[in-house]
Amino acid sequence: MAVYTEVTDEALTAFLADFDIGSVVAFRGIAEGVENSNYSLRTTSGDFILTLYEKRVDPAELPWFLGLMEHLAKRGIVCPLPVHGRDGAALRSLSGRHAAITTFLPGVWPRRVRPEHCAPVGSALAALHLGGEGYAQARRNALGPHGWRPLLERSRARADEVLDGLSRELDSALTGILATWPQGLPIGHIHADLFPDNVFFLDGRLSGLIDFYFAATDILTYDVAVCLNAWCFEPDFSLNVTKARAMLRAYEATRPLSEAERAALPVLCQGAAIRFLLTRLYDWLNTPPGALVVRKDPLEYLRRLRFHLLARDEHAYGI
Amino acid sequence: MAVYTEVTDEALTAFLADFDIGSVVAFRGIAEGVENSNYSLRTTSGDFILTLYEKRVDPAELPWFLGLMEHLAKRGIVCPLPVHGRDGAALRSLSGRHAAITTFLPGVWPRRVRPEHCAPVGSALAALHLGGEGYAQARRNALGPHGWRPLLERSRARADEVLDGLSRELDSALTGILATWPQGLPIGHIHADLFPDNVFFLDGRLSGLIDFYFAATDILTYDVAVCLNAWCFEPDFSLNVTKARAMLRAYEATRPLSEAERAALPVLCQGAAIRFLLTRLYDWLNTPPGALVVRKDPLEYLRRLRFHLLARDEHAYGI
Numbered sequence: 001m002a003v004y005t006e007v008t009d010e011a012l013t014a015f016l017a018d019f020d021i022g023s024v025v026a027f028r029g030i031a032e033g034v035e036n037s038n039y040s041l042r043t044t045s046g047d048f049i050l051t052l053y054e055k056r057v058d059p060a061e062l063p064w065f066l067g068l069m070e071h072l073a074k075r076g077i078v079c080p081l082p083v084h085g086r087d088g089a090a091l092r093s094l095s096g097r098h099a100a101i102t103t104f105l106p107g108v109w110p111r112r113v114r115p116e117h118c119a120p121v122g123s124a125l126a127a128l129h130l131g132g133e134g135y136a137q138a139r140r141n142a143l144g145p146h147g148w149r150p151l152l153e154r155s156r157a158r159a160d161e162v163l164d165g166l167s168r169e170l171d172s173a174l175t176g177i178l179a180t181w182p183q184g185l186p187i188g189h190i191h192a193d194l195f196p197d198n199v200f201f202l203d204g205r206l207s208g209l210i211d212f213y214f215a216a217t218d219i220l221t222y223d224v225a226v227c228l229n230a231w232c233f234e235p236d237f238s239l240n241v242t243k244a245r246a247m248l249r250a251y252e253a254t255r256p257l258s259e260a261e262r263a264a265l266p267v268l269c270q271g272a273a274i275r276f277l278l279t280r281l282y283d284w285l286n287t288p289p290g291a292l293v294v295r296k297d298p299l300e301y302l303r304r305l306r307f308h309l310l311a312r313d314e315h316a317y318g319i
Numbered sequence: 320m321a322v323y324t325e326v327t328d329e330a331l332t333a334f335l336a337d338f339d340i341g342s343v344v345a346f347r348g349i350a351e352g353v354e355n356s357n358y359s360l361r362t363t364s365g366d367f368i369l370t371l372y373e374k375r376v377d378p379a380e381l382p383w384f385l386g387l388m389e390h391l392a393k394r395g396i397v398c399p400l401p402v403h404g405r406d407g408a409a410l411r412s413l414s415g416r417h418a419a420i421t422t423f424l425p426g427v428w429p430r431r432v433r434p435e436h437c438a439p440v441g442s443a444l445a446a447l448h449l450g451g452e453g454y455a456q457a458r459r460n461a462l463g464p465h466g467w468r469p470l471l472e473r474s475r476a477r478a479d480e481v482l483d484g485l486s487r488e489l490d491s492a493l494t495g496i497l498a499t500w501p502q503g504l505p506i507g508h509i510h511a512d513l514f515p516d517n518v519f520f521l522d523g524r525l526s527g528l529i530d531f532y533f534a535a536t537d538i539l540t541y542d543v544a545v546c547l548n549a550w551c552f553e554p555d556f557s558l559n560v561t562k563a564r565a566m567l568r569a570y571e572a573t574r575p576l577s578e579a580e581r582a583a584l585p586v587l588c589q590g591a592a593i594r595f596l597l598t599r600l601y602d603w604l605n606t607p608p609g610a611l612v613v614r615k616d617p618l619e620y621l622r623r624l625r626f627h628l629l630a631r632d633e634h635a636y637g638i
Contacts, residue, residue: 008430009520025521027427028359031348040347040359042425106361108346111327201328202344 005037005052007095015094018085019101021045032109032197035213037097040104047104049080052097057213059098062091064139065212066100068132068189075131077124078208080105107200107207113231118243120206121199122250125191125227128209129220129255132189141192141216143275145181148174151278158285162298166281170274173305177271182219182264190223192216195230221261224251225268228317229276229304237303245318252319262319266311273308277301324356324371326414334413337404338420340364351428351516354532356416359423366423368399371416376532378417381410383458384531385419387451387508394450396443397527399424426519426526432550437562439525440518441569444510444546447528448539448574451508460511460535462594464500467493470597477604482618485600489593492624496590501538501583509542511535514549540580543570544587547636548595548623556622564637571638581638585630592627596620 007015012024022044030038030049037052053062066082073081080102082090090100110117141147152159152170159167191198193214200208224247232243251257280298287295311317326334331343341363349357349368356371372381385401392400399421401409409419429436460466471478471489478486510517512533519527543566551562570576599617606614630636 006430009427010431012427023522024427026423026425026519029350031350104345106345108328108331108343111325112329203342 004054005095005097007039007050007052011095015092015099016043018087018092019083020086021048021083021101033211041101048083048101049104050094050099050101052094052099053213054097057098061139062098062100064137065215066090067137068135068215069102069212071135072128072131077128077131078105078206079212080208080210105200105208105210107202109197109200111196113196113243115240115242115246116204117196117199117201117206118231118247119250120201121194121227121231122224122247122252123254124199124206124209125194125223126251126254128191129188129223135189138217139189139215141190141218143192143214143279144216144218144222145178145271148271148274148278149178151282155278155281155285159281162281162284163302166302169302170277173270173309174274176309177267177274180267181271182260182267185219185221185261185264186258187217188220190216190218190220190226192218192223192226194223194227219264219268220255221257221264222268222272224248224257225265225272226275228265228269229272229301232317233304233307237300237307239307239317241318248317248319262314265314265317266308269308269311269317270305273301273305277305323373324414324416326358326369326371330414334411334418335362337406337411338402339405340367340402340420352530360420367402367420368423369413369418369420371413371418373416376417380458381417381419383456384534385409386456387454387534388421388531390454391447391450396447396450397424397525398531399527399529424519424527424529426521428516428519430515432515432562434559434561434565435523436515436518436520437550437566438569439520440513440546440550441543441566441571442573443518443525443528444513444542445570445573447510448507448542454508457536458508458534460509460537462511462533462598463535463537463541464497464590467590467593467597468497470601474597474600474604478600481600481603482621485621488621489596492589492628493593495628496586496593499586500590501579501586504538504540504580504583505577506536507539509535509537509539509545511537511542511545513542513546538583538587539574540576540583541587541591543567543576544584544591545594547584547588548591548620551636552623552626556619556626558626558636560637567636567638581633584633584636585627588627588630588636589624592620592624596624 016024024043026042028040030040035056036054039050041048041050069079069082072079083101084090085092092099152174156167198211228244232240234240277298280296284295284298335343343362345361347359349359354375355373358369360367360369388398388401391398402420403409411418471493475486517530547563551559553559596617599615603614603617
């Protein structure tokens with residue numbers, strides 16, 4: 001779940017007084033989300049999401065995230081739009097946290113991915129990549145390849161508690177990934193976390209993208225690799241080539257991949273797998289008893305990583 | 320949080336096809352609640368709550384709870400109203416769980432109780448007690464006095480892990496409470512869990528009561544004692560007599576207490592305190608690592624219990 005910070009009704013009323021969106025009608029914590037506290041907020045003028053930014057988010061980066069969402073929304077990407085207070089500021093303070101109100105998006109995220117979800121995700125991802133052009137500032141990807149070795153070091157001593165030999169396997173895989181990490185591929189603003197719970201569908205159509213708080217400036221095709229990992233594996237950890245092909249073809253219909261980008265897919269997918277494996281491993285080893293968050297199994301991404309390590313080229317992904 | 324059971328979009332669509340409430344527009348897990356999985360559901364015809372009943376609820380008792388909510392709603396108590404399917408049934412199945420849709424109530428539960436909340440709670444509780452009359456079936460209160468000794472036995476061996484001497488203190492207190500538990504007081508349907516997170520306010524007025532899944536047939540004034548414990552203590556565990564008096568006076572304006580009920584307030588409050596102490600103690604000792612639920616400190620109720628054990632009569636509560 002994600003309600004780490006409680007908001008008193010007095011504080012909420014005072015907070016809303018700085019906006020032109022009416023007064024509170026309903027206010028419920030949202031179970032989804034891991035990083036921040038999210039509330040569903042209904043006012044007399046409509047529905048909104050109130051987010052309180054928790055410890056993992058660097059406050060100095062919040063204007064970048066909110067600015068990206070505004071930039072993308074103006075370019076026709078359906079994503080939450082920050083609501084500005086009467087003084088013009090969207091990023092504000094509430095209950096000792098940085099906080100923002102964004103618009104509410106209709107739709108339901110797919111609990112079980114079907115092949116027909118994958119083409120819309122590919123199209124939306126390509127549109128997001130093109131839509132991000134012109135957003136001038138860059139944000140370094142703290143969870144990109146430069147971050148993976150330090151992340152592994154934080155878990156290495158206890159990694160074998162999760163699986164015997166895991167520490168050595170990760171060390172070896174990471175060395176190979178970093179040695180062959182592609183240089184010179186097109187860079188842009190990426191979502192970097194476009195998992196199913198961040199994509200809404202309504203009446204069979206993609207209705208919006210949410211949760212841009214891992215967004216960064218990095219290799220665009222790495223974002224494709226994240227989505228291949230997140231959307232195209234079956235519960236038995238086999239790659240569903242139909243899903244992968246649908247996603248890649250739809251992506252390419254909007255933003256064609258260069259030969260170099262296609263050739264880099266296996267190592268980009270390895271990198272994406274190890275990135276989620278490493279954060280899950282750290283969380284697995286460090287989630288205290290009674291925590292509010294469900295620990296996600298890091299080994300699901302070890303299985304994906306092993307697949308990608310065996311992929312000889314982009315044909316492994318159906319193209 | 321409370322989303323233990325995920326619902327796929329296909330299952331949700333099929334489920335809604337059995338109702339006359341349109342098709343899904345939005346579907347989000349709700350963070351509040353501990354016992355069941357709750358979703359905020361918006362359809363093309365309005366807003367609803369979808370509840371999936373989890374392990375702690377006995378399926379055989381669900382019709383009683385839903386029936387009570389319908390009975391109360393007809394009597395003017397603002398509470399969730401079960402929505403019936405086309406076949407007339409409100410209690411249905413979804414994702415391997417019993418499930419029901421109820422109406423959405425506007426309002427916000429008070430994160431910080433102020434004195435002005437307490438009179439409306441007292442009035443609403445009395446109205447609920449009167450409104451429950453005529454609902455014919457009784458439900459034994461599994462968490463009433465007969466349940467407390469067995470509950471203590473389940474935690475006794477490890478109680479002193481929480482506080483040295485706790486086992487003996489609880490044993491002694493419980494023996495006294497059960498020996499002086501009142502007989503012959505008016506019985507009716509009680510909410511039994513009317514904590515602040517189950518009471519909504521809107522524009523300074525009480526706008527609804529939720530979560531009837533601990534409701535039972537028991538001493539009406541015991542329900543008052545639960546509310547005194549839940550609403551009238553300060554963070555330093557002192558009783559706020561202003562709050563208690565406001566609650567009791569407002570209750571009595573709708574349903575006056577007899578002399579015997581007033582005289583029983585101290586022992587009823589002791590019982591209510593030990594009831595929440597015992598369930599919290601059990602949960603504290605048995606909540607597994609990685610659990611979705613925040614463990615609530617049982618000792619908050621030990622402090623209340625000690626207060627009530629020193630209360631000589633009802634004047635301790637401001638009346």
